Amino acid sequence: MEPRDINLYPDTVKRFRICQCCGIPLDRGRKKYCSSSCKEEFVFRLKWFNNLLRAVNARYATFFFNEQILGLNILPYSSEDVYSFFYNRTPGKRPIYDMEKMLFLLGEIWWDKLKNYGNRDAACRGVLKQAKTHIFNKNILIPKEKISLVGVSKHLGCLKINRLDLIASEDPYAFVKRAFRKSILKYHPDMGGDEKTFIKIYNSYQNVIKWLKHPRYASTRGVPGQWCFEAGKTNWYAPL
Numbered sequence: 001m002e003p004r005d006i007n008l009y010p011d012t013v014k015r016f017r018i019c020q021c022c023g024i025p026l027d028r029g030r031k032k033y034c035s036s037s038c039k040e041e042f043v044f045r046l047k048w049f050n051n052l053l054r055a056v057n058a059r060y061a062t063f064f065f066n067e068q069i070l071g072l073n074i075l076p077y078s079s080e081d082v083y084s085f086f087y088n089r090t091p092g093k094r095p096i097y098d099m100e101k102m103l104f105l106l107g108e109i110w111w112d113k114l115k116n117y118g119n120r121d122a123a124c125r126g127v128l129k130q131a132k133t134h135i136f137n138k139n140i141l142i143p144k145e146k147i148s149l150v151g152v153s154k155h156l157g158c159l160k161i162n163r164l165d166l167i168a169s170e171d172p173y174a175f176v177k178r179a180f181r182k183s184i185l186k187y188h189p190d191m192g193g194d195e196k197t198f199i200k201i202y203n204s205y206q207n208v209i210k211w212l213k214h215p216r217y218a219s220t221r222g223v224p225g226q227w228c229f230e231a232g233k234t235n236w237y238a239p240l
Contacts, residue, residue, distance in 0.1 A: 020227075020239055022094045023065065032238070045099045046227060046236045052106055053229055056124045060141040062226040063236070065095045070102055075141045076128070077231070082138050083131035106130070143221045143228050146240050150216035155204035159183055172212055180205040 017026050019034040021042035026034060033039045046063060053061050053074065060075045072085040087102040089095065106127055113126030149156065149163050156163055159179045169175040183201045187193035222228050222237035229236050 022096075023067065041096055043236065045096045045103075046229075047234065048100070048103050050229070050234065052103065052110065052127075054231075055110060055120070056127055058229065059231050060143070061229040062141050062223050063229075064226040065089065070095060070098055072102070073136050073141055073226075074128070074131070075138050076124075080138060081133045082136040082141060083128045083133060084135045085131050140226075141223065141228070143223055143230060143237055144240065146220045146222070148218040148220065149211070150218050152208055152211040155207045155211075158201055158204035159208065161208070173209070176205065176208050176212065 018024060019026055019038060020032050021038045022034060024034055026032075049061070049063070049072070056074060057076045057078060058074045059077045062071075062073045064071045067089070069089060070087045072087075074083045074085075075081075076083070085102070085106065087098055087105070089098050109127050109130060110123050114120065114123035117123065117126075147163075147167060149166070153163070156166065159176070160183065161176065161179045166172055166175060180201070184193075184198065185191060187198045187201055189195045189198060220240060222240040224240045226239055227236045228239075
């Protein structure tokens with residue numbers, strides 16, 4: 001399972017505007033996946049790894065791919081080290097084609113060790129010995145919470161407001177007003193700015209102020225750029 005170029009692993013599926021399940025370039029308007037069927041097939045294959053991850057006592061695991069390799073990272077309950085497995089992709093094939101082969105290879109190692117030693121712990125150690133360590137910090141595998149502001153993102157962008165700065169602000173109304181004033185100084189028609197841009201900024205300001213009266217949030221759990229498994233869960237978290 002030696003990759004062609006191990007230095008390629010940081011090029012995760014979120015780095016470019018590509019489908020997070022097959023890697024093809026996305027059409028304008030599609031945010032994460034080229035189609036619902038592509039996602040369904042990919043997630044179905046991911047769940048095939050669940051039994052193996054439980055067998056090696058994985059607390060967390062992440063999966064990623066790029067044009068050259070597939071990567072599976074495992075953090076067992078009994079270790080502070082991350083165990084990383086890499087598998088070369090077949091040129092011209094979608095990731096799901098090689099995911100099946102990768103799982104079959106790891107599964108064979110598990111069953112071979114279990115048959116020879118009759119011990120699940122020995123089988124677990126036999127699989128983990130095939131991995132590389134000290135490539136990823138364990139914190140990278142631990143899921144994070146991402147807070148989204150529902151229905152107001154485009155207006156924040158217009159006002160050049162970072163959502164995290166707004167969430168952390170002690171006085172969000174004053175924070176938004178400062179951002180608005182900064183923008184109108186640049187785009188106000190009396191200051192030589194563009195009238196259409198000024199109107200757009202003003203409308204965004206009104207929408208954000210209205211949103212602040214009844215704010216709506218959405219929480220997403222996962223790992224940036226990689227699919228994530230958490231012990232006790234069946235479904236994988238999609239990349240943040």
